[in-house]
Amino acid sequence: MESSGHAFGVPEDKLCVIRVGAWAAPDFASLHPGYELSIAMARILIVVLLAAFVTAAQAQGFYTLKTGSEAWWLRASFNPMHTEVRGIPVTSIRATWCKATEYTAELMKDLLAQEQAGQTMKEARLAFAVEGQFDRSRVKQVALVGVYQECAGRKGAFLLIIDAGTNKVRFVDTTPGEAQFAAVGAAKRDIVFTTCLECDGGGVLRWNAKKKTFAWVPQRGRD
Secondary structure (H helix, E strand, O other), X not given: OOOXXXXXXXXXXXXXXXXXXXXXXXXXHHHOOOHHHHHHHHHHHHHHHHHHHHHHHHHHHHEEEOOOOOOHHHOEEEOOOEOEEOOEEHHHHOXXXXXXXXXXXXXXXXXXXXXXXXXXXXXXXXXXXXXXXXXXXXXXXXXXXXXXXXXXXXXXXXXXXXXXXXXXXXXXXXXXXXXXXXXXXXXXXXXXXXXXXXXXXXXXXXXXOOOOEEEEOOEOOEO
């Protein structure tokens, strides 16, 4: 059936028509120059929303909280989800690892909103990753924390130091346990590591120039 007169308020001689059999449909891309752009923007929005949904779903399955009256960071158990940390295979970090996941503010945002944990970390200048010239050279290092799981099943928190840019592993240490929360901070060229926001748990890591390696600063309660 042929159309006649005006279609959609536009003179037919100015409207491109797509014909399917005997039926003629208007080509909206020719009718509205921005139509294709609008479709592209809609597709981008859908991709962004799907990515946000996946991230939220991952965060919900990333941790479990045991019942109790203690602060959540003493009760939280995390489930590592990845076989790489910043592109480094977990088996290259520790041969016994099967999975590991770096902590990020996005993954931890629900927990950080509880008990003013996010504000406490901010006031203590703690984060999940810090960057600095910790080995006193011109090359910067990144110190980051996360959760790992060995192939045998044991889990714990880890502290990993890599060279910025090359991701060369410079140092790794672990704190096995049922609760695997950890955070890190920078005190000048020292690295502060903690497994608790309101108690003593962790230590200070410092570059040992003589041994050319990172080492824990001796303190009571740590070997």
